Each structure stands twice: as C-alpha cells, then as structure tokens.
Amino acid sequence: MKIVIIGAVAGGASAAARARRLDEDAEIILIERGPEPSFANCGLPYYVGGEIQARDKLLVAPTSLLRQRHRLDVRTRHEVVAIDRDNASVTIKDLQTGEVSTETYDKLIISTGASPFRPPLRGIDHPDVLELRDLDDADQMHARVATDGSSSAVIVGAGFIGIEVAENLARRGIEVTVVELAEQILPPWDAEMVRPLEQHLRDQGVRLKLQNSAESFRDSKTEEGRLVVTLQTGEEIHSSFAVVCIGVRPESGLAAEAGIDCGPRGGIVTNEHMQTSDPNIYAVGDVAQVKDFVTGDPTQIPLAGPANRQGRIAADHIFGRDSTYRGTQGTAVVGVFGKTAAMTGLSEKMLQRSGRSYQKIYIHPNDHAGYYPGATQMTLKLLFDPENGRIWGAQAVGTHGVDKRIDVIAMAIQAGLTVDDLEEVELCYAPQYGSAKDPINMAGFVAAGALRGDHAVVHWSDLEQSTADMSILLDVRTEQEFARGHLPDAINIPLEVLRSQISELPRDRKLVCYCQVGQRGYMATRILQQRGFDAVNLSGGYRLVSQSG
Amino acid sequence: MKIVIIGAVAGGASAAARARRLDEDAEIILIERGPEPSFANCGLPYYVGGEIQARDKLLVAPTSLLRQRHRLDVRTRHEVVAIDRDNASVTIKDLQTGEVSTETYDKLIISTGASPFRPPLRGIDHPDVLELRDLDDADQMHARVATDGSSSAVIVGAGFIGIEVAENLARRGIEVTVVELAEQILPPWDAEMVRPLEQHLRDQGVRLKLQNSAESFRDSKTEEGRLVVTLQTGEEIHSSFAVVCIGVRPESGLAAEAGIDCGPRGGIVTNEHMQTSDPNIYAVGDVAQVKDFVTGDPTQIPLAGPANRQGRIAADHIFGRDSTYRGTQGTAVVGVFGKTAAMTGLSEKMLQRSGRSYQKIYIHPNDHAGYYPGATQMTLKLLFDPENGRIWGAQAVGTHGVDKRIDVIAMAIQAGLTVDDLEEVELCYAPQYGSAKDPINMAGFVAAGALRGDHAVVHWSDLEQSTADMSILLDVRTEQEFARGHLPDAINIPLEVLRSQISELPRDRKLVCYCQVGQRGYMATRILQQRGFDAVNLSGGYRLVSQSG
Numbered sequence A, B: 001m002k003i004v005i006i007g008a009v010a011g012g013a014s015a016a017a018r019a020r021r022l023d024e025d026a027e028i029i030l031i032e033r034g035p036e037p038s039f040a041n042c043g044l045p046y047y048v049g050g051e052i053q054a055r056d057k058l059l060v061a062p063t064s065l066l067r068q069r070h071r072l073d074v075r076t077r078h079e080v081v082a083i084d085r086d087n088a089s090v091t092i093k094d095l096q097t098g099e100v101s102t103e104t105y106d107k108l109i110i111s112t113g114a115s116p117f118r119p120p121l122r123g124i125d126h127p128d129v130l131e132l133r134d135l136d137d138a139d140q141m142h143a144r145v146a147t148d149g150s151s152s153a154v155i156v157g158a159g160f161i162g163i164e165v166a167e168n169l170a171r172r173g174i175e176v177t178v179v180e181l182a183e184q185i186l187p188p189w190d191a192e193m194v195r196p197l198e199q200h201l202r203d204q205g206v207r208l209k210l211q212n213s214a215e216s217f218r219d220s221k222t223e224e225g226r227l228v229v230t231l232q233t234g235e236e237i238h239s240s241f242a243v244v245c246i247g248v249r250p251e252s253g254l255a256a257e258a259g260i261d262c263g264p265r266g267g268i269v270t271n272e273h274m275q276t277s278d279p280n281i282y283a284v285g286d287v288a289q290v291k292d293f294v295t296g297d298p299t300q301i302p303l304a305g306p307a308n309r310q311g312r313i314a315a316d317h318i319f320g321r322d323s324t325y326r327g328t329q330g331t332a333v334v335g336v337f338g339k340t341a342a343m344t345g346l347s348e349k350m351l352q353r354s355g356r357s358y359q360k361i362y363i364h365p366n367d368h369a370g371y372y373p374g375a376t377q378m379t380l381k382l383l384f385d386p387e388n389g390r391i392w393g394a395q396a397v398g399t400h401g402v403d404k405r406i407d408v409i410a411m412a413i414q415a416g417l418t419v420d421d422l423e424e425v426e427l428c429y430a431p432q433y434g435s436a437k438d439p440i441n442m443a444g445f446v447a448a449g450a451l452r453g454d455h456a457v458v459h460w461s462d463l464e465q466s467t468a469d470m471s472i473l474l475d476v477r478t479e480q481e482f483a484r485g486h487l488p489d490a491i492n493i494p495l496e497v498l499r500s501q502i503s504e505l506p507r508d509r510k511l512v513c514y515c516q517v518g519q520r521g522y523m524a525t526r527i528l529q530q531r532g533f534d535a536v537n538l539s540g541g542y543r544l545v546s547q548s549g
C-alpha cells in the first residue's frame, strides 16, 4: 500500500501516524509546503503574544520524530501542484530547488487545510497587512512585536483567531483595534452571549469597531504608524500593521482542478469515511466538507479536533476498517484575558437560519458553590427542540468552569440526549468544583420546566410585543437591587413579600416577572400562576438584559 | 396536602422548596433537630480550615429565607421521635423545652441523613474524640483549631471526609496523623490511583498510618497532647484531639421502628419514586437505599447531589408527577492540597466484588496542550465491559482538568455509551483548555484499540505471571529515561531504533513493551506484532508502575 498525503499538520500527520500503526509495510509519503510538519497552529497566537516563549514548543512532532518513530517519508518545502487521477499520481514541486517530480499513489489523502481569506481590497497586498496561519506568518508577526517596536495594530475580523490575536498583541503592549463587519465579536456565538466579552476586551484597552469594515490599506506618511487602514465609515486608523482574520477558505483548488466534487463553499465533498467523489482519494480537516452532527446538513467548521479524528478515520478506512465520521458538532472555545467563551452544537442564529423550531433558556450559575471562596458567575444558554427536548446546542461565557460545562453538554449532544437527561446526570461535587445542583442540572431543571409548561418563559427580545399587550414588568428583587437599576416602568414587589401584596396586582394584565438571574422570577411566576394570574418569567433576568446591552 | 419532612438539609430542604413551587396551598412542615436548616455540610471542613471564613456563609438557606420565600413551616431544634403510620402522624420533641407534640401528615418525607459511625472502642466517648457532621461539630472543631491552641490531631479514617479534614487541619498548622484500616486512602478509589495522593499528603507533612486502626482513646498524662490514641500495632499517638471519619450509617432508626423496610446496610428501601414500603412515606438522601445506576443493585452512597435530586423527585411524585430516580452513579470528587481525585461509576474493586467482567486502560494525558505553559499530567483509568465496550466507570487523579474529564465520562455513563463513543466526541479545544485529541478521546482510542485487539494490553499486577512465562521486559524509552530508572531486568531499545534492532529480539519469548506512559509502548507493540513477535503493551507504562508503589 502506498499512501500519499498532501499537508502534514493536523489532519495529514494524524492520518500518517495512524496509517503507520495500522501497517508497518505501507509506504507513506507526507508532502508539506511549509518549513515544518505537524506544528501547533493553535499555539501561534500565544507564541506571538509571548505566552509560549520557545518557538520549538510549537513543533509538536518534528520531521525527525515522524521519520524515526513513524517511519514516514516527510518532505517539507514540497508542494503538490497537480493531482492526476487517471494515473493515480501527484506532481510535486520542490520549493527550494524548483525541481518537479511525480509520485504515484494507491490512496491519496488531501489535508491541505484552509487559507485565510484575503478579500480583494485596495492595498491588501501591502507588506504590513499580515495574516496568521503558519509558522512563517507567526515568525513575521513575532519579529514585529518582539523586536521591531511595533506599537499598534488593526485586526480585521473578530472571529476566534482575530480575538486571540488581539489579546496576544495587547499583551505585548500593542494598541489594538479590532474591526468587525458583524455587530458582534465571535460571529458563531449568539450576540447577547458575547456582549460581556466585548466589554471585557474594551476594559483591557482593545478598541472594537463593530458593524464596520476595512476598505483599504495604504502607506502612512505620518509618525503614528506605517500603515493607514481606512474603514467603511471613512475613519482612518494609523497603525504599525494590520492582521486579516476574516475567516478561511478550503484549499481545495488542487482537488477541484482534478475534477473532485467540491461543495458550494469550496469544501471537498466527503462521505462518512472521508472519501471524496474519487474513492481512492480522501479529504480530511479544514479542506473537507462534512456533515453537521446535529442537523446532518453539509458544513465546514475549521477545528483541530475534527481534523485529527478525520485523519485517523481516513487511515482506518484505507486499511479496511469501518470507521465512520459522525459529523462535526462545532464545539469551540476561546479565551479572552482570563474569560472563556465556549459553545457546542447549534446557535440560535443557526437554528433561525435553518428554520428549525427551538426553545431556549438562560441561567447564570456559579462555577462552584457560592459559599466557597472564589466562585464566579457564568452565563449559560441552552437551546433545545420544543417537541422532544433534544438538545440543539449550548453556549457559555464566564471565568471558570465554562469549558467543563460545554464539554458535558457536548457529550450529551453526542448521545442524542434531552434536557430531562441533564436534570438527572450526576456530576462531580465538592465545593471547589461545582454545586450539588450543578449548572448542568440547573440548566436541565429550567429547560425541562419550561418545556413542561411549569412556567411560561419570555425573552427580552420578545418583550416589546408583550409591552404592547399592556403587560406589567414586575421586579421581584429586593428594594436595594431595584434601586441600583431596573427595567423601564417596572414595579418592585420583592419575592419575600409577594404573597402578602398579591391583592394589589391586576388580574387583567399579563405580569412579566423578573429578578436578577431568573430564579426568583421563576418562583414568583409559580406563585402568581397558581393564584390565577397570567404570569411569565423573564429568562435570564435583569442580568441578561443589562449585559446584552 | 400536608407534607411533613424530617430533616431540613440537602434532601429535606430541596423536597420542601420543590413542593412549594408545585403547590402554593400545601402545608409543608420541615422538622430539623439541629440549630439551622439547609446548611452546607460539604463546606464544614473548609470552615474548620479557615478557607471559608465567615460561618454564616455555611447557611445556604436560613430559616427566614425558607419561611419568607418558600412559606415553609420550619422548626429547628425539633426532633421527630416516632412515626405512627396507623394514624399518619409523627411525634415531635422540642429540644429546647422538652415539649412533645404530634403532627399528622398526608405525605411524610424522611431525609434524616446518615450519622458518622462510632465503633464501640474503648474511650470513643472521650470529649476529645470528635466527628464532623453538622454545625455544632464544626463549631467545636473550629474553636479548637482557631482559638484553643490545639497542635496535633489524629484522623481515624481516610475516606473523603477524613482527607478533607486532614487537609484543613494541616492548613491550620496542626500536625495531622491519618489512621486507615485499608492499605490505601480513599477506599472507594482503586489503590493504584490514589498512591500519588498519599505521597502528596506525606509531602505536605500529613502522616499516614495505613493498614492500621485506632483501638482505644484515653487521657494523656504528658505535655504532648491531651489525648492518647492507641493503634492496633500498639503505637501510641499523643494529640490534642481525634476525629472519627470512618463512614456513615443511615439514620433509619425511626423508620425501622415504624416497620418500614430497611436494607441490610440500614438504608430505607425505596422505589424509583423514592417511596418506601409505605407509599405515603418517602425517603431521600443518605438515609435511603437506592439503585446503583450502573449495576441496578441496591446501594447507599452518601452524596449531596443525589440527595438534592431525590428530594426534588419525591416532591414531584407527591404532586402526581412521574419523576423517577435513575440511580446513583457514584460520581465523587475530592481536593487534596491542590490535587484532585475524581471518579464516576464502578471501580475495579467493585467490579471484582460483583464478579463482573471488565477490561481497563490507563493513560497519563496532559490537562491541556503540552506546548502551552502550565500543562500538568493526570492519570486516568477507564473501566469497561469487554463484551460491548460499555463504560463501567472511570477514575482520574491530577492537578487540573480532572473533574472536567470525569464529568464528561459521567455524562457518557448516564447515556449508556461505549468506549467507541469516547473516540468520537468533540470537546472544547484551545491550547489552554485541552488537546485536539482530548484525554477523553485518547481514553477512547486506547480502550477501543485494546477492545478491538489492536494491541494486547498487560497490567503490572498481572506481570508476575508473565515473567514466569519467561517474557522479556522491553523498555522502549530513551537511554536517558532508562538510566533514570526502569523495571527490574528490563532491556532498553528506544522506539526510534526498534526497527533497526528488531533482529536482535528473540521470537520465542513474549515481549512486554513499556514506555513512560504507554503510548510508545503501544507503538512498539504494533511494530513487533506486525513483524510476528508475541508482543504486549504495559498499560500505563513505567509511570503507573512507579507511582503505584
């Protein structure tokens, strides 16, 4: 068996290593355009920021290791320039000598990844307009911030790479401006969830220009920076350099030229074994179009975990194993100056776009028992199918324990579980780690309660309409909390005295109860409902409304 | 509906609060022997240790809150002294006045918890022999360590409460000796898993006396402490006080006297709705015998999460809801001087005791990507059914990310998943949080590989026999690693040169490959197997053997 693999990083190197374990005799050739195989793409921003100090930490499996340990024929600084399916061969260019050769294959694995999208803007090729994908890029950016005395940067695009780059440049003392077309950072997340992070970034001195975009780049004539970035609004920002992080495009050109099917967004179409339309050719990682685990629809979500696992599956299938890829769930996490945002499954946006019906709840639990020092509050949003309670997705933002809760829900989604299952799961509890009713249980309680109709839930975004219904906003927090800020026109009856003042409330108007996080509002709703009032609870409470901005 | 609840803490208060939410009109009486309802039992050790400074932090829901917010009739310092099932009433003693009264019920919930077991040892009633269950106990111990100048303590029992008490006393500068009958601390865990924690405790100055027990307690005549604890070995330890933490016994006396069925270990027998043999009487929390989630066998596992959820389920069922308790999984976590041990499901011990067949694997993954600063190694053990790969249980010990991995596996067990499912789950990955192949995936890979027969796995405990088979121990680590320590009689051929030296290996002997953690051993095994050698991999590698002591 002779296997040729194009691209020797997450998907490609994983496929190669697995192939070797499955077959000592296989001939396995790994062809990589860049200077090094198997490097830590995901570590690049932290190398730039100085968090990772030694560059060679980024070399997860250097060429020597791949050769000695896995007996792989690794060829770096070599590029595959054509695939000849009829002859089952590839054309390879040695980037150092320019020499061109061919190599036949029994099986070909394409793991060429995705390249940063560079829109055709004026000046985009200016030498101070950078991107961050590979070691060369990282070296360049590192040199600028560590030694070349850059003082400011414009990040174009606030996806997770843009945000990581922003954080890391700011950590170097660089004045950072992030420009994002959407009206929020981290577009895959729902807007209200990332509002606290936007504030957090601003608090750290990062300037955000949302609903805006870079229109052109040109030389600066002033002292303030070498580059001028002109925004859509006309504003000009002088800076040392810019970094374009507005998403990636599958590097599927080779495949398309060879007549292999690609999807509408450029990803190479694959089946559950990662085979392309040519059964001798596999595609894995960012270059592949796969199935969304939750919806079954075609998707492209560039993530390292899926790339690694897809590489392993392709190798398995080549050696006759029935391994299948179940689809990408979209579990993602990003750290921002000590805060964490994580998500798994579908967002509300995606649900809306796909026309699926959904219900949602928000909670703001502590990461661990409130009575133990250091507890921090997170916001957790759970989306589920109103028909059967099946979990569509979840997002969480906070300081500690965020990735843990999303991982647990990711597992639940993987198992096709419902919100009722979250009520019952038994998780680690000691006061430093969680709560007797873990945030996961709590999300289950609240969601299952809403689903069962125990309490009608209303969302802030729907409230305008409710107000038109002449509903009353009933703030059931304490007087002190009310005094510190409340929703417009709300009246205040603390939960503790609600029963005794219940007769003062009108029976012909809808009562929208709210508290700080939703819990007392829920209890008020239960009391009022049982007394014959038309009461609903504002999910997520005042905190969500105020943090959603 | 009139509900009487005996015991107003985890199970009882949760049942009461839920009952109120379900029915505004119900009469709900909560009877509590102690001074306060609804306190944080699990916080007591940390209050003693000073980590939780303010005592009132422990009062999760004070009487006033339960009265005002939940309109509960809370009676503290009242004890139920008898249950009269014929008249559906309880006899209550006011512990302050001595007055006795009766209260009828439509439904009765028993949530009396479990009390520390005090074996009938000589001197066990000595005033310096303490226990830690409730606020009074905590106050007493707190006074001794915070103000009374105690300098040393003997902890009898190294279960999780004993270990938490040991840590917290040591944190106060007290010289701590822990005496444990078993040959390990934390008896629910498997011995080899807790060895590193034992070492860690010793490193922190805690003295461990394993396979030993306290035989008697008496006054000291010397200066070294007021109490002498005599051990089974004859050793005498002088100390300021002792704490007995050798497990708990369900407080089911009341129920038993009323003719309610109790199990062999004293727990009140319950059905899936938490009803006892008398359908109008429910039992929840530590006093109840429930089903083990994994095996379906009767069990008693005193944990706060289950107590809380069982209380909620009992209330649900009283109000006609079909909520059912699925059984206790035994998910538990304990922190020890910055390290964490967590488990879920069955341990190897339990599997052996119950005669179930199982397979196991060990891995030592980093909590997050090794190339990002601060990564720490954990040891993760996964137990599964060799027939179908279903997960029986897992244990992990390490510094960071331990509770997260066990929670994810707890969710997987809840969903009835297999090790193959762990291979495929998609978890949060950015370098600060995990790895592209998360420890969970890695555990899945290794377990599924073992299950599929990709590599024969051998365990250290089985090796003695292998050695009798004249097998060869083949250390495939580097020469440097080998020089720093290796298994007796092992030969060293680093993985990197194994292929070139393969001809030197005998074909008629079994080769037991090992490396530091198991991964290179696995690769060596794959190479040798494919070349026709009889090779097996030592699971967990040298690290596991050396840390298992």
Ligand SMILES: Cc1cc2nc3c(=O)[nH]c(=O)nc-3n(C[C@H](O)[C@H](O)[C@H](O)COP(=O)(O)OP(=O)(O)OC[C@H]3O[C@@H](n4cnc5c(N)ncnc54)[C@H](O)[C@@H]3O)c2cc1C
Binding pocket: A006, A007, A008, A009, A010, A011, A012, A031, A032, A033, A034, A041, A042, A043, A044, A045, A078, A079, A080, A081, A111, A112, A113, A114, A132, A133, A134, A161, A251, A254, A284, A285, A286, A287, A302, A303, A304, A305, A307, B429, B430, B431
């Ligand atoms: C800065 C940054 C941060 C990231 N952070 C995270 C994170 O925190 N979490 C996460 O899950 N994911 C993260 N990712 C995404 C993750 O790195 C990718 O999803 C993953 O690497 C995809 O693997 P792949 O094998 O498809 O592509 P890659 O890892 O990109 O490898 C493709 C390789 O193919 C080579 N190649 C392309 N064409 C050819 C050719 N014709 N001939 C030879 N070689 C070729 C390229 O040089 C490249 O090295 C990050 C990515 C970047 C750039």
Ligand SMILES: Cc1cc2nc3c(=O)[nH]c(=O)nc-3n(C[C@H](O)[C@H](O)[C@H](O)COP(=O)(O)OP(=O)(O)OC[C@H]3O[C@@H](n4cnc5c(N)ncnc54)[C@H](O)[C@@H]3O)c2cc1C
Binding pocket: A429, A430, A431, B006, B007, B008, B009, B010, B011, B012, B031, B032, B033, B034, B041, B042, B043, B044, B045, B078, B079, B080, B081, B111, B112, B113, B114, B132, B133, B134, B161, B251, B254, B284, B285, B286, B287, B302, B303, B304, B305, B307
């Ligand atoms: C020090 C300590 C640390 C712990 N740490 C953890 C941990 O980290 N994680 C975890 O999951 N679990 C922990 N636990 C266990 C957890 O607290 C229990 O599992 C849980 O509290 C059980 O709830 P329960 O309602 O059954 O009993 P309890 O919470 O014990 O409540 C029972 C109450 O009933 C009262 N009572 C008993 N008999 C009568 C009567 N006849 N009349 C009136 N009142 C009566 C008692 O006074 C008691 O207050 C810990 C326990 C202790 C003691």
Ligand SMILES: CC(C)(COP(=O)(O)OP(=O)(O)OC[C@H]1O[C@@H](n2cnc3c(N)ncnc32)[C@H](O)[C@@H]1OP(=O)(O)O)[C@@H](O)C(=O)NCCC(=O)NCCS
Binding pocket: A008, A009, A010, A011, A013, A014, A015, A017, A018, A021, A037, A038, A039, A040, A041, A042, A043, A060, A061, A304, A308, A312, B362, B363, B364, B436, B437, B442, B445, B446, B449, B517, B518, B519, B522, B540
């Ligand atoms: C480094 C790289 C080549 C390694 O590939 P790999 O060998 O498949 O992966 P790992 O090193 O994680 O090892 C996994 C294998 O070791 C086995 N293993 C791991 N720990 C083990 C243990 N303790 N005992 C036995 N086997 C073990 C696993 O079962 C698995 O083998 P399998 O696939 O045959 O089941 C590849 O992951 C890579 O290039 N990574 C860097 C690039 C990247 O991922 N970038 C994006 C993220 S920054």
Ligand SMILES: CC(C)(COP(=O)(O)OP(=O)(O)OC[C@H]1O[C@@H](n2cnc3c(N)ncnc32)[C@H](O)[C@@H]1OP(=O)(O)O)[C@@H](O)C(=O)NCCC(=O)NCCS
Binding pocket: A362, A363, A364, A436, A437, A442, A445, A446, A449, A517, A518, A519, A522, A540, B008, B009, B010, B011, B013, B014, B015, B017, B018, B021, B037, B038, B039, B040, B041, B042, B043, B060, B061, B304, B308, B312
């Ligand atoms: C304090 C105590 C009385 C609270 O009981 P409780 O009200 O049932 O529990 P919580 O305060 O966690 O609230 C959970 C309820 O609030 C609801 N809720 C929580 N957050 C919410 C939100 N943001 N929006 C809407 N509802 C919310 C939940 O759905 C749940 O209601 P449900 O059971 O009707 O579905 C009880 O947990 C207790 O006594 N604890 C201390 C003792 C103890 O547990 N010790 C052992 C551990 S140290």
